[in-house]
Amino acid sequence: MNPKRIAVVAGDGIGKEVIPQAVHAVRATGAAVEFTEFDWSADRYLRDGTTIPPDGFAMLEREFDAALVGALGDPRVPSNIHAKEILLGMRFRMDLYANVRPVKLLDESLCPLKNTRPEDVNFTVIRENTEGIYVDVGGTFKQGTPDEIAINEDVNTRKGVERIIRYAFEYAQQNGRKRVLMADKSNVLTHAHGLWQRVFKEVAGEYPAIQPSHMYVDALCLQMVREPRQLEVIVTNNMFGDIITDLAAALQGGLGMAASGNIHPGKTSMFEPVHGSAPQLAGKNAANPIGAILTAAMMLEHLGLKQECDHIEQGVLAAVRERKLTTDAGGNLGTREVGGWIAQRIRG
Ligand SMILES: NC(=O)c1ccc[n+]([C@@H]2O[C@H](COP(=O)([O-])OP(=O)(O)OC[C@H]3O[C@@H](n4cnc5c(N)ncnc54)[C@H](O)[C@@H]3O)[C@@H](O)[C@H]2O)c1
DSSP states (O other), X not given: OOOEEEEEEEESTTHHHHHHHHHHHHHHHTOSEEEEEEOOSHHHHHHHSOSSOTTHHHXXXXXXXXXXXXXXXXXXXXXXXXXXXXXXXXXXXXXXXXXXXXXXXXXXXXXXXXXXXXXXXXEEEEEEOSXXXXXXXXXXXXXXXXXXXXXXXXXOOHHHHHHHHXXXXXXXXXXXXXXXXXXXXXXXXXXXXXXXXXHHHHHHTTXXXXXEEEEEHHHHHHHHHXXXXXXXXXXXXXXXXXXXXXXXXXXXXXXXXXXXXXXXXXXXXXXXXXXXXXXXXXTTTOSOOHXXXXXXXXXXXXXXXXXXXXXXXXXXXXHHHTTOXXXXXXXXXXXXXXXXXXXXXXXX
């Protein structure tokens, strides 16, 4: 089998510290992969004005099986233009419409809720990734005056809504899940989320073995804290998915533990930890590398390397059980030490 080709963009801040640990973990599995690093970041932008080269997205699709990205965002670039062009660029231009975020509690000690065991927090959020308010269609009028108007349009297409809902049902079917819940605000956003309601009912009809259900997103936030056990697969729009996955990350031990994939089945997809560049932590060897390491595991599974994915997940589980963790997760080790321990464990 030809090695899988992975483009690596560590990016900014703690991205530069956690991604090398994710790469170590993959190498420790002996997976047949080839990494190529790209320096797309705030440093590069400040040096020569490049956010992503003109052919960047097409080159990723042409030459790579997947991309592994750290985080983008740097206080030296207040507009965050580089982050927007690289990260949202990949999601939009490569049409990575499914943002898949597994929420799995690895050990009771990591959960801020009392008496909550790993089997109580084990669900996946499927977030629409190419539409909604994130398309940034809108404008301002009479800016800077007391009469200022600011508008951002919420874009929902039939095609976009249908494909993400179908992705959620397919995901449930392929992962042995029995329930798909859609979260929206159709009581208020009657037009946009009325479309989600209609399409959800139609698509659910094609999957009789899977139980569809619905909650308004505010009620879902309450249930995620009160009774996360009832959740299996959640499908929602871009904005709500962004927000609820930070709450979900807290249930699994914090942003440093959370992994995600930006997927278009059959195309070059991009994998990144849920967290950002955490500028205040950067350079201190303090960032939790587990979110990035689990992200790399997810990428391997997506590329058909299930055994290697399992090895990484077992290494992470061992680190959690033996408390080989950074301080945010209740340990006293640094980023490199946690990553090194996990890589060693994977090598066996
Ligand atoms: N996907 C991305 O690249 C992405 C996502 C979110 C934010 N950002 C950018 O990152 C920058 C910082 O944003 P923010 O502060 O809102 O979010 P953040 O995720 O960087 O940090 C939020 C909080 O979580 C903590 N945290 C995050 N990751 C951690 C880790 N691995 N280990 C331990 N603690 C961790 C941080 O210290 C901070 O207290 C901004 O420029 C923002 O635009 C990028």
